[in-house]
Amino acid sequence: MKIACIQVDIHYGDHKKNYEHIENKIREAVVQHQPDTIVLPELWDTGYDLTRLDEISDKNGERAKHWLSSLSKELDINIVGGSIAYRDENEVFNTSLTYNRNGEEIATYSKAHLITLMEEEKYISPGKNNALFMIDSTLSTLAICYDIRFPEWIRAPFLKGAKVLFVPAEWPIQRQSHWRALLIARAIENQCYVVACNRVGSDPKNTFAGQSLIIDPWGDIIAEGSVHDEEIITAEILPELVDEVRVKVPVFNDRRRDLY
Numbered sequence: 283m284k285i286a287c288i289q290v291d292i293h294y295g296d297h298k299k300n301y302e303h304i305e306n307k308i309r310e311a312v313v314q315h316q317p318d319t320i321v322l323p324e325l326w327d328t329g330y331d332l333t334r335l336d337e338i339s340d341k342n343g344e345r346a347k348h349w350l351s352s353l354s355k356e357l358d359i360n361i362v363g364g365s366i367a368y369r370d371e372n373e374v375f376n377t378s379l380t381y382n383r384n385g386e387e388i389a390t391y392s393k394a395h396l397i398t399l400m401e402e403e404k405y406i407s408p409g410k411n412n413a414l415f416m417i418d419s420t421l422s423t424l425a426i427c428y429d430i431r432f433p434e435w436i437r438a439p440f441l442k443g444a445k446v447l448f449v450p451a452e453w454p455i456q457r458q459s460h461w462r463a464l465l466i467a468r469a470i471e472n473q474c475y476v477v478a479c480n481r482v483g484s485d486p487k488n489t490f491a492g493q494s495l496i497i498d499p500w501g502d503i504i505a506e507g508s509v510h511d512e513e514i515i516t517a518e519i520l521p522e523l524v525d526e527v528r529v530k531v532p533v534f535n536d537r538r539r540d541l542y
């Protein structure tokens with residue numbers, strides 16, 4: 283499975299511009315790289331314009347669902363749709379929607395750990411369930427940005443056999459070293475691919491770190507974005523490499539289930 287991460291800048295609170303910009307980037311990725319799966323960053327529709335979410339969030343995700351479904355079908359690709367500001371009757375969630383090549387929704391995940399440092403919990407409600415889904419016959423899971431600091435949360439779907447962790451993010455530059463270290467650690471401890479798509483650019487409060495990463499199950503970086511520029515990074519994922527690493531270093535078998 284060939285993966286492409288679309289590392290972009292995001293127009294603050296302007297979903298119209300973001301849709302247009304990101305659709306152009308997806309089409310460019312398809313022409314230049316012929317990926318099987320495309321990954322977008324966190325809150326790519328609105329950015330962290332939290333105080334205006336009542337006005338700009340996507341009611342029942344309908345805007346994003348329609349767009350993701352028709353684009354994935356037309357272009358014959360899977361889209362891990364980063365995340366959007368998703369509003370139901372009473373609450374707003376930071377929600378990721380994933381579509382397959384037939385234009386069908388195959389996963390929904392709402393960020394479980396909201397970052398108090400960015401006051402996310404004041405405007406967004408936390409999700410409660412993790413995600414486990416098949417993309418082109420590879421069992422995969424997803425975490426959104428701050429979630430990667432909580433290894434016990436990430437672990438659960440790997441105990442059920444997941445092989446790939448997708449991570450849409452808006453990770454600020456001040457904690458760039460954490461971004462790298464945490465993603466590599468999650469790949470090594472779960473012996474999985476990590477596909478992490480971060481944004482670049484700034485909003486009124488933060489400058490973001492770019493450096494989207496694709497990491498193999500040995501913990502080696504196989505594709506990396508720059509810190510400041512928009513970029514499409516790509517890599518090939520080999521699910522059989524996950525099995526090889528799990529046989530070579532059998533940490534899943536060696537866990538002390540009697541102790542924890």
Ligand SMILES: NC(=O)CCC(=O)C(=O)O
Pocket residue numbers: 324397426427428429431451452453454457460
């Ligand atoms: N958007 C986020 O969740 C940012 C996470 C972050 O900055 C951190 O964990 O540090």
